[in-house]
Amino acid sequence: MRQLARRLLESMDSTFVTGGGGVGKTRLLRTVAEQFQVSRRGASMGLRVAAPTCVASATAGGVTIHAFLRLPARCFDYKVTEKEDAVRIYAEMDQKTKQRLAVTELLLVDEVSMVSSRMFTVLVHCMDAARIEFPRAMPWRMIAFGDFYQLPPVYSAENADIVLDAEAGFAFESPSWNGLYKSSVLELTYVWRQEDAAFIGMLGELRVGVVSSRLLTFMEERMAAYRKESQSSRFSQDVTHIFARCEDVSKHNSQCLEETERATGSGRAKYKAIDQAMGVTMTDMALKEALDVALLVPFILEVCAGARVAMCSNSLKHKGVHNGTVGVVVRFENCHNSALLSLGVDKVPVVRFESMKGTAVTTAIMPELLKLESVTQRGPYAQRLQVPLMLAWAVTVHRVQGLSLDRAVLDLGRCFKAGMVYVALSRVRSMNGVCVKSFVPSKVIADATVQAFYALQEGKDENIWRLSFCRHAQ
């Protein structure tokens, strides 16, 4: 993998790295980043890593594309073309951000399937325009990693915590895509996440929208396993539940919170956020809505000892705890901070996280100011003071794209987008780790535009660099 990363760096081209779930795209991204730094004797100047969602950016070790460009929520103007919008956004960008873009030589973007066409156009235009305004000797390039058979960009109304774009064209539909990736595509084909050949074969069919008889038999078996295993009292708390819709996630989390509270006898702590607009006039409702859409942290957070939670900020990044890292509340600690006491916060949760570095980190989580930034105004324009946690017994399919899980309960009956069933199922490492609560074969969908895009890549055979690794070759 190191050799491949070095070849990608030496080629000096922008490249699109693709392949199904678990073929090592994110791992290759991290290796490219590491090799870039090796080539610069440890310096990371000139390198940036970004992804469309908080979880994906944490998994890839970077920031969200919104944060990279310092874009506010709802920054796009759909009345104008993508190119016109990109020109406007760049013109309104602050000088510091432009200079940061201008010194970026290598931009690594993960989970590009969830980047919208408009966002991609804006990103490429801003990078180009910054280079023209602040010329540099080295050109910039972007290596994008992703599988368009996985989740597409989403409408904000569908899943408020993900991509804040009201339009959902794929990045490859952007007028800027072909200019970058016309002649440089790398397809990885060796699946690392799963070992079982039968499971890998079934997932390969599912990826392109095929409901095979072996898939139907497997789903029946795993539904039976769910019915049996869910009899155990700890099952719903101990196994991550993946749902298609946010409301099902909230319902499951509330149920688990009640059960955990009853089981542990621990009282429930309730934290109410303090929202504030800064230099702008907004109604309380509009302010809350803007913050709810842009931040993961809820307005009202209720937790008890034993609650499974996820971190909602990057303030503990130095300890290996990122936005999206999951942990368990182990106890509450009295708070002695007079400012917080005056706000009614007399105790704070202490959480034990499994960090990205594989070690456990136990730490008290203090309320934090989480800010919304705008390109059209200087500095943040709204902020929320809240304990940066959310309940995490259940998650949406959108939040698990990019992750690997040993075990999961999949509630797939309410999937509503192409690629959802595939993404949920392909997160799990083994067949025995899959428990299926619901499944409807008609929800297995592969997007026709994506099929046409990949068929076109097949046609351009000379440009595709296909690689199937063996384990010993790493």
Ligand SMILES: Nc1ncnc2c1ncn2[C@@H]1O[C@H](COP(=O)(O)OP(=O)(O)OP(=O)(O)O)[C@@H](O)[C@H]1O
């Ligand atoms: N070269 C490798 N050697 C050993 N393990 C690997 C290798 N590449 C990937 N893996 C492991 O396989 C799993 C999936 O890898 P990764 O997340 O990089 O895949 P991906 O292609 O980005 O998946 P997805 O598209 O589903 O997000 C991870 O647990 C990773 O550690």
